[in-house]
Amino acid sequence: MTKRRMFLRMVTASLLRRRSRMLIALLSIGIGATILAGMVTIYYDVPRQMRAQMRSYGANMLLMPAEGETLDSERLSAALQKLPEEKLVGASPYRYVRLDMTSRQQSFTTAGTDFEQVQKTSPYFSVEGRYPEAPREILVGKEIAEMIGVKEGSSMELTWQPAAKDASGSAEDDRVPGATLSGSARGFGDAAVYVTATLDDEARIAELTIDASTQTPEYGGRTAEDALFLKQFIGKSLPLSMNEDVDVLSGATVTSTAVVEALNAATAADAAAKPKTTRYEVTGILVTGGEEEGYVFMSTDDLQTLTGEDRLDVAELSVSADEEQLNAYAEALTGDGVQARLVKRVTKSETAVLGKLQALVFLVTVVVLILTMICVSTTMMAVVSERRREIGLRKALGASDNSIRGEFLGEGMFLGLLGGALGAVLGFVFAQVVSVNVFNSSITFQPLLLPVTVLVSMLIAAASCLMPIKRAVAIDPAIVLKGE
């Protein structure tokens, strides 16, 4: 038998045949290792878990058209190609326009978007009813719904009013003899009033049609029919001045003013720029607690059909990455007519929360390890006092101080080995339970965890033995003689 085998035999015999005492030490190391393994698992898993959780606080990156450029669906999908697929939680395109609800003489900001993506980028959106699925289905913000009294299942008509004039000065250029001009302006209730005028040989108004159907019929609505009101426009040159060239129709000041403004802004009629109205079904009321409650939401396709334009104002991206990576992605995405920006409010707080959480886990781990060391050290100290005579005997038999150190260190490290292996397994179970209960997702076992936990446990056990060993070495072999 070699010395090493005898050493192992003594160490294992000491642990196995003196069970009760060693069980306490083993248990404390085991518990320490469990917490260690669990915490380390959580420490490394938390960012992944939390990042997924945090993504529920909304988009953390915005894609916008670069200066002087426009964004469309093609450019957006080209830009998204540059992101790793698994990192992209969702990307919601947004196009904002104002649509008129003619029956109510009101207009609402309407967002065209992709509802499937919205549910990913803005999981906090709550819909009373359901998200639209079919064409001509819309969501209405709670604020609007309360104001106009629509509910899930109601339907409403929305009108797209093409821009009255695109470039400044074009209205003047169009005032040529014989031209037909049309224009619009916002009247009562922010609803559009439309005018169409035909000019005579001297570019004076020969004929005027007013569409004030969005206005209250008994007030503003009369501007379209009141002969006296209409007559005063005939033979006048544009632009007109209110109260000088024409008088307001009593009881319809706002609408009258809108008619004048619409005429002044009127441009040569364009067939494509005719107002377009579609009836939509409300499938749900959107509740967010934010400004979205003041919007109407429809699908990008519906809005494109209505406006005839493939245009996007912005895309909200939810990307699962830390701040540094996000910055890198933003840089990569910028170009080709798009620019990406981080939503600092979200990324900063995410980074800060994760940092604090990791620091907390780290701190708890350190405290637990210190407690473990104290516990093991105390147990080993008791073991040394209990085995004073045995240690004295070993020294009397010729054990050197180093032999004594080696034996206690060996016992300690053997405990560390057992406790560490036990802890690595229990720790994984512990982390799994925490993960499932706190983060609702399971974690995968890291094979590296086992050797690392065992190693750390052995080191901790060895460190815990230093004081007891010092005491053991100081024992006088003479105690085995006589007395005692």
Next chain:
Amino acid sequence: MALLELKNISKIYGELKALDNVSLHVDKGEWVAIMGPSGSGKSTMMNIIGCMDKPTKGEVLLDGEDISRLPGKRLTDIRRDKIGLIFQQFHMVTYLTAVENVMVSQYYHSMPDEAEALEALGRVGLRERAKHLPSQLSGGEQQRVCVARALINHPELILADEPTGNLDEANENIVLDLFRQLHREGTTLIVVTHDPEVAEAAQRTIVLEHGRVAREVVNENFVE
């Protein structure tokens, strides 16, 4: 030829002289008993001979080497290599079996050898009990294991401290017989005892009183 020689050694604790100018000469192969009442300096002498303590004054020659001024580490080496110890309270490692207890001594000395340890147990008549833990052995059996442990490394000197103090007469005789055997084989024995019967088994008895050698008795009836 002297194996052990104490030359005018004194051990002084403050005012107390535990040993006062004691000289002793033990030849190789000799069997010496040391007697004396409590406080006579037996234990101190035993500690010094067993290389577990150093005298305040005087020289200790073991195998011709002065060990009285050696550092503790060297004393440990000498104790391990040259001395076999037997104690009144046996002192076995409680969680090791009889044979393992013997092997511990080998382990510190040189190389554990189970066959040799079993043979040593056979010499003390405990071959059958080799796999028993100390708690499963009687006092006499434990002391016999200790004798086996003391002789396993073939020490030049066996130092026994009240070896029969905790034993009944039957076991006392077994242990004394073992000593006689060792003596016949040429082992030097120093036995510290209270018991006149045990002392009479030796060739020569040194009686200590108040830290001095009071008298020396040669056993006329000693049988080889």
